[in-house]
Amino acid sequence: MLFSPYPKTRREELFDREGELKEIEEAVKRGERLILLLGLRRLGKSSLLNVALNELPNPSIKVDVRKTYSEFSSVNRYIIGKMLLSAMSGKRKLLKEAKAFLERVRGITFSGIQVEISPGDFSITELLEALNDYGENAGRVVIAFDEAQYLRFGGATRYDGILAYAVDNLENLTFILTGSEVGLLFDFLKFDDPDAPLFGRYHHDIVLNRFSPDMSAEFLRKGFGEANFPVTEGEIEDTVRELDGIPGWLALYGYIRVTRNLRHDEAINEVLGEAKSLVQTELSRLFAYSPRYRVILKGIALGYSRWKDIKDYLTLKLGHINDSNFSALLENLVKSGYVEKKEGEYTIPDPVLQKVFREL
Ligand SMILES: Nc1ncnc2c1ncn2[C@@H]1O[C@H](COP(=O)(O)OP(=O)(O)O)[C@@H](O)[C@H]1O
Ligand SMILES: [Mg+2]
Structure with missing residues (x-):
């Protein structure tokens, strides 16, 4: 459903973003090692990432770093290692094929299809090396970190250094990093700092923009059409004016209106109400600070x-x-x-x- 209020995973649910999907696909095919998906919250980065990973022929692994950080209050190597492995566990084929390589990583043990990490001597770098070896035959492995600016909370684990090592040496890996907090992401990656590990490294940036007014209107028409819900052109225009071309708000408006059978003005108010509570959660850390x-x-x-x-x-x-x-x-x-x-x-x-x- 086009209006579903969750990140999309399948091509059919994603409106447009053809160009961006193609750009990702081609960059991976060319063997680029570091791709950044940038843009404001709710523009559809996670959706685009999910769909791209689904469409790519390559084996892929995704970690939601923001979620991981809010769950564990840390993203140390052990936690990120666990998340990488659990992302693989969801993919039987990948895990089965990569098993022989992963078994060689210190701290990782298999029992049947269960895989465990013991914190002691586990190293993320070794895990990436194993995936790189696996990729030698299986084809380039794509590793995605959604909301990667949270990797700055790695404590003793310096992900910028790990990424630099991987980008320089592990030729069968491609990293895709997304970031809503673009300034924080660049502060963390420090491409321009001569003393930083990623200094001067090539990165392919894909910046997501909001939908144009025409596209926004088309998105709404398509979603309402799909739901067989009657709306007027005036309402569509007004919605685009109020919510702009931000797909997250447009989808939320459509979802609320269709599922609760609301009038236009009621649905707009509900979107603002939802936005208010979202903001409280999103900004609570900042406001507490x-x-x-x-x-x-x-x-x-x-x-x-x-x-x-x-x-x-x-x-x-x-x-x-x-x-x-x-x-x-x-x-x-x-x-x-x-x-x-x-x-x-x-x-x-x-x-x-x-x-x-x-x-x-
Ligand atoms: N191109 C799109 N087509 C359909 N729905 C979209 C699209 N982009 C975003 N959405 C919807 O907008 C919301 C926010 O998208 P999400 O991918 O979570 O954005 P981000 O990761 O940039 O914050 C989700 O409900 C998602 O379903
Ligand atoms: Mg997201």
Whole structure:
């Protein structure tokens, strides 16, 4: 179903993104080793990734790093190793074929089809080497880390170094990393830092954009058609105006409207309500870290767009803050993708979140 509110996995459920799918497919075929899928939350990165992995002839493994981090509060080598293996366990054929290689990795033991890691001497690098050896015959192995910026919480496990080693030496592996928090992802990968392991490494960036107004309208028409749910052209236009071309919001609107049989204005309100609770969860860590984030977001959502005006608004609400502390907070919001900076002006790029932030 086009309006299903979960990341898609099959081609038939994915609207458009033909170009991006082709780009991924060709990059893997060419033997590129590092592909980045970038874009705001809810633009469909996970969906695109899932479908691409499904369509590729290559063996593939995916780890949702954000989910892993929120579940274990850590992404150390043992946890990520476990997640990689459990992703493989879901794929009988891959596990069976790769078994002979994986058995050689220290710390990994098989009993039947069960596979375990003992924390002691397990190394992610050895696991990747084993997958690379497996890929020698099985064909390039694709390893995907969804929301890879969370790999920065690896503690003693330095994933940037591990990735650099793999990209340089393990020729049968391709890594696909997605990131909603594009600034944080680049901060972590440090391609431009001469002292960092990934310095100067080639990476193929695929940036997901929102749907154009025409595409958004087409997406809605197709979804409502599929559900046999009558809507007017006026409602479609209004929805695109309110929610912009962000597939996650468009799909949610359609889903809510169809499954709860709501009127247009009711469904729009419900989307805003859902967005509000989503934001509370997504931003709770940030808000717990500093209450100023909340006020900064509100100020920008209300239309304060210059550095000075936002700072004045914050000072008025919460008292004095020095320039560099303020800049750091603002910069973090830009890196997380919630705020966009263009020609010296700060804005909230997602119109739905802008409405939500106004009421923070
Ligand atoms: N191209 C698309 N076609 C259909 N639904 C989509 C598409 N892109 C995103 N969606 C829907 O939007 C929501 C957000 O997509 P998701 O893949 O989770 O985005 P991201 O990983 O970028 O945050 C999901 O409910 C998904 O089903
Ligand atoms: Mg995602």
